Amino acid sequence: MVRILTVQQKGSILAVPESLNESDAGKLYVVEGIGYDFVPDVLDRKDVDVWIKTSDEESFAAVQTLMRSEGLLVGGSSGTALAGALSWLKSEEGQVIANEPGRNLVVLLPDGYASVIFFWRLSPV
Numbered sequence: 192m193v194r195i196l197t198v199q200q201k202g203s204i205l206a207v208p209e210s211l212n213e214s215d216a217g218k219l220y221v222v223e224g225i226g227y228d229f230v231p232d233v234l235d236r237k238d239v240d241v242w243i244k245t246s247d248e249e250s251f252a253a254v255q256t257l258m259r260s261e262g263l264l265v266g267g268s269s270g271t272a273l274a275g276a277l278s279w280l281k282s283e284e285g286q287v288i289a290n291e292p293g294r295n296l297v298v299l300l301p302d303g304y305a306s307v308i309f310f311w312r313l314s315p316v
Contacts, residue, residue, distance in 0.1 A: 194288070196241040198275025200226040200250070205234065206242035221247045222267035224301075241279060249274040257300070269300035 199205050202218035203226025220226065230236070247267075254270035257263045276298045279285045288294055 194240045195238060196243060196275065196279055197239045198225075198243045198245055198271050200271060201244050201246050202226060203244075204228055205230060205236070206244060207236045207239065211242055211244055215244070222250050222271055224268050225271060241284070243275040243278055245271050245274045245278065249278075253277070263300070265300050266302045269302050272298050272300055 197206075200220040200222050201215035202220045204212045204216055205227055206212050217228065250267050250270035252270070253273040254265060254267060257265055257269060257273060263269070276296060280289055280296070289296075
């Protein structure tokens with residue numbers, strides 16, 4: 192089974208259901224290249240299983256972790272992806288899936304020229 196999680200900055204209006212966007216709609220954020228104040232025509236939001244919202248603080252803390260722990264020179268978008276993945280792993284659904292044998296989590300670190308795929312084996316095979 193594959194689950195597609197999408198992480199957006201607080202302030203972006205792309206998440207579904209719309210209630211995820213209401214409290215921070217229009218809020219300015221520093222992370223570049225993600226989130227919008229409109230829904231692009233090419234985005235098919237029904238393909239996403241879980242929408243997660245993060246803050247700049249969470250995103251940049253995750254960037255620092257990737258740099259210090261993994262030696263990956265990535266930016267805020269990658270920090271957002273990792274922060275969202277870590278947040279989801281702490282959720283009830285994330286905990287259930289993470290504890291099933293043979294499960295993996297793949298996080299795309301989307302930073303243009305420095306794109307990386309970060310891979311965790313969640314439980315022993």
